Amino acid sequence: MAKANAVRHFLDIDRLDSKTLRRMIDNAHDMKKAGLKVPAKMRPKGIEDKVLILIFEKPSTRTRVSFDIAMRQLGGTTLALNHTDLQLGRGESIADTARVLSRYGDAIMIRANSHDTVLELAEHATIPVINGLTDRTHPCQIMADIMTFEEHLGPIKGRTVAWVGDGNNVAVSWMHAAARFGFNLRLACPDELMPSKSYLDWAKKEKAEISVGIDPVKAVKGADCVVTDTWVSMGDKDATRRKQILKPYAVTDSLMAKASKDAIFMHCLPAYRGHEVSESVLEGPQSVIFDEAENRLHAQKGVLAWCFGVD
Ligand code: CP
Ligand code: NVA
Numbered sequence: 001m002a003k004a005n006a007v008r009h010f011l012d013i014d015r016l017d018s019k020t021l022r023r024m025i026d027n028a029h030d031m032k033k034a035g036l037k038v039p040a041k042m043r044p045k046g047i048e049d050k051v052l053i054l055i056f057e058k059p060s061t062r063t064r065v066s067f068d069i070a071m072r073q074l075g076g077t078t079l080a081l082n083h084t085d086l087q088l089g090r091g092e093s094i095a096d097t098a099r100v101l102s103r104y105g106d107a108i109m110i111r112a113n114s115h116d117t118v119l120e121l122a123e124h125a126t127i128p129v130i131n132g133l134t135d136r137t138h139p140c141q142i143m144a145d146i147m148t149f150e151e152h153l154g155p156i157k158g159r160t161v162a163w164v165g166d167g168n169n170v171a172v173s174w175m176h177a178a179a180r181f182g183f184n185l186r187l188a189c190p191d192e193l194m195p196s197k198s199y200l201d202w203a204k205k206e207k208a209e210i211s212v213g214i215d216p217v218k219a220v221k222g223a224d225c226v227v228t229d230t231w232v233s234m235g236d237k238d239a240t241r242r243k244q245i246l247k248p249y250a251v252t253d254s255l256m257a258k259a260s261k262d263a264i265f266m267h268c269l270p271a272y273r274g275h276e277v278s279e280s281v282l283e284g285p286q287s288v289i290f291d292e293a294e295n296r297l298h299a300q301k302g303v304l305a306w307c308f309g310v311d
Contacts, residue, residue, distance in 0.1 A: 008307045009122045010130045013139045013176035014202065021180050023311060025147055028295075028302030038074050038301060044308035047075040050106035052304070054080040054132075055088075057113050058234045062269065063132045063140065066296035067109050067304075074301055079105065098124035107307050113235060128307035135169060135235055141268045142173040144299035145227070146181055148292045152264050153224055157182040162223035162259065164188045164216045165249045165276055166242070167195035170229045170268055175199055179208035187212045188219035190245045216249050223259045226251055227266045228276045243275065251277045256286060264288045 013021065031038050044050075052071040056064060064080065071078045083089050088097050098121045101108055107128040112118050115134035122129040131139055149156050160183065163171050167189040175195060178185035179202075187195070191214060194200075203210040213219060220226055231246040232239045256265060265277075265287045273279045281287060 007122075007126060008128045008309070009125075010128065010139065010303050010307055011118060011122055012131060012137050013142060013173055013180055014206075016180070018180045018182070020306070021143075024302040024306045025143065025150070025299065026302075027305055027310065028143070028147055028298045028300075029150075031301045031305070032295075032298040036073050040075075042305075043075045044305050044310050047308060050076040050308065051104070052076060052078045053101055053105040053108045054078055055083055055086070055108060055110040055112075056081070056132075057083045057117070058111050058133070060111055060132070062293055062296050063109075063111060067130075067132065067300055070297050070300040070304060073297075074304055076106075076304075094120040095124040097121070098129075099126075102126040107304070130303060130307065133169065135233075137173045137176070138170045138268065139173045139176070140296065140300055140303060141170060142177045143303060144295040145174075145266055145268070145292060146177060147295045147299045148266065148288055149225055149264070151291065151295075152288055153262070158184075159224045160184040160186065160222065161225045161227060162186045162188065162216075162219040163227050164219060164251055164255070165228040165246055166193045166231055166233070168193075168229060168233050170227075171195055172199050174227065175203055175208065175210055178210050179203060179206040182209075184209040185211075186219040186223065188214060188216040188249065190214060190249065192245060193242070216255055217258055220255055220258045223263055225264050225266060226256060226259050229268055230270065230272055231276050246276065250275065251281050253278065253280050253284070256281055256284075266292050269293055 031042055068078045102125045109130040109132045110118055111132040112134050115136040118131050118134055163174055172195050228251050231242050265281055267289050
C-alpha cells in the first residue's frame with residue numbers, strides 16, 4: 001500500500017488499495033467526459049513543467065502512443081527512448097539509470113522484459129515509475145479494461161469476467177483487479193499455462209472471487225465479459241507448442257453464445273484473427289476492443305494524475 005509521502009509508483013494493481021484505484025478510474029472517466037484536452041482545473045499542479053520519460057525494451061503501439069498523448073493532453077511533455085539508445089543497453093546499472101533520470105524528468109513509464117527491472121528502477125528512482133508491461137503483469141491495460149467494462153455494463157463489482165487462454169501477464173493483472181475491484185474472475189487455461197501458484201495463493205489470501213480451471217465453456221457460462229489475449233506473448237519462445245495446446249481456447253461465436261446475452265468481448269490487442277479469437281467475434285457486435293484501446297489514453301490520464309499528486 002502507498003505511504004502518505006511515498007513516491008507514487010504505479011507498479012501493479014495489487015500494490016494499491018481499492019479506494020485509490022477507484023479514484024483513478026473515476027478521475028479518468030471525468031477527464032474523458034471533459035474532452036481530450038484536460039481542462040486546467042482538472043490538471044495536476046505544475047504539470048506544464050513536467051516531463052514523462054518513456055522507455056521501451058519491447059515493441060508497443062498502444063502503450064507508447066497513448067502515454068505520450070495522455071501526458072501532452074494533461075498539459076505536460078514527454079521524452080520517448082528505446083533502451084538501446086541508453087547506456088542501459090551497454091550495461092549501465094538500473095540503479096544508476098534510475099538516479100540519473102530522476103534528476104532530469106518527473107516520471108518514468110517503462111515497458112521491460114523483466115519485471116525485476118521495473119522493481120529495481122522504482123527502488124532507486126525518486127520520481128514515480130509506471131509499469132507499462134513486463135513478463136509478469138500489465139496493470140495499465142487492466143485499468144483501461146475496467147473503465148471500458150463500466151462504460152458498457154455499469155459497475156464491475158459483483159459481475160463476472162471470464163479469461164480464456166494463456167495465463168499470462170495480462171491474466172495476472174486481471175487477478176489483481178478482481179481482488180481490488182470486487183468482481184468474479186473465472187480463468188480457463190491449459191494446465192501448462194496456468195498463472196503461477198504464487199498468484200493463485202495471493203488471490204486466496206486476499207479472498208478474491210477467482211476460480212481456475214481448464215474448461216473454457218464452464219468459465220464463460222453466463223459471464224458478463226469474455227477476455228482473451230495472444231497465445232504468444234513478447235519474449236515467449238515456444239510458439240508452435242503454445243498454438244497447439246491453446247487451440248481449444250479460441251474465442252469463437254459458439255463460445256461467446258455461452259456467455260450472458262449482453263456480454264462484451266475484450267482483447268488488449270494486438271489480436272491474431274483465427275488464433276485466439278475468430279474474425280467474427282473480434283469484429284462482431286459484442287466486441288468493444290477499440291473502446292478498450294481508446295481507454296488506454298483516458299485511464300492513463302487517471303494514473304498519471306495520481307502519480308503527480310491528484311487524489
Ligand atoms: N495492449 C498493449 O499494451 O498494446 P501495445 O503492445 O501496442 O502497447
Ligand atoms: N501478453 C501480451 C500483451 C501485449 C500487449 C505480451 O506480453 O506480448
